[in-house]
Amino acid sequence: MPIIDIVQGDITTQRVDAIVNAANxxxxxGGGVDGAIHRRGGPAVLAACRALRDTTLPDGLAEGAAVATTAGELPAKWVIHTVGPRYSRRDDRSHVLRSCYRRSLEVADGxxxxxxAFPLxxxxxxxxxxxxxxxQAVEAVGRTRTNVDVVTFVAFDQLVADLLRSAVR
Known part of the structure; x- marks a missing residue:
């Protein structure tokens, strides 16, 4: 199991090997983390994503799946893109959410x-x-066999940082 670190801040400034993008x-x-990663990563990230769409992912990336691209101008080496599920009160999609973390770690291993570094x-x-x-995030990372040494959860605010710290204890 990797060491789990929690920081509050901007995921695009993390000096890690791979940053996970909560992509569409x-x-x-798009907006949020996705937009920030594309803006800070520069044209190389978008070009790599377009190349994936033109070749192996013409219909886009499925929920729960993950794929890597260059990180462009970000301080990381790679961006691992994953598509999280929309929350539904009627349909338990937690297995798809956990898959985002598991599949991202599998890509990182590759x-x-x-x-x-993961966003929430x-x-x-x-x-x-x-x-x-x-x-779901902490459980998924804790149960995934990986060669990753350190997983950093990057919280966008103090509330999320506190929730993460409580869950990791």
Whole structure:
């Protein structure tokens, strides 16, 4: 199991091998973390995503799947894009959310990444309750066999940082 670190701040400034992007299925940028990563990563990230769409992912990236691109101008080497599920009260999609973390770590292993930074996937515009998103994230990372040495959860505010710290204890 990797060491779990928690920081509050901007995921685009993390000096890690791979930054995980809470992407939309088009891979072409959007709001929130996705938009920030595309802006800070520069044209190389968008070009790599377009190349994926033109070749192996013509229909976009499926929920729960993960794929890597260059990190462009970000301080990381790679961006691992994953598409989280939208929250639904009627349909338990937690297995898909956990898959985002598991598949991202599998991609990181394939890259040889030793350090990976995650946002709290699906907790913004996709409406997942933050407390449950934290539990799903910590459980998924804890149960995934990986060669990654350090997983950093990057919280966008103090509340999420506190929830993460409580869940990791």
């Amino acid at each position: 299925s088009s891979l072409l940028g 890259l040889g990444a030793a350090t990976v 996937i699906s907790s913004g515009a996709f409406g997942w309750p933050q407390d449950d998103a934290v539990l």
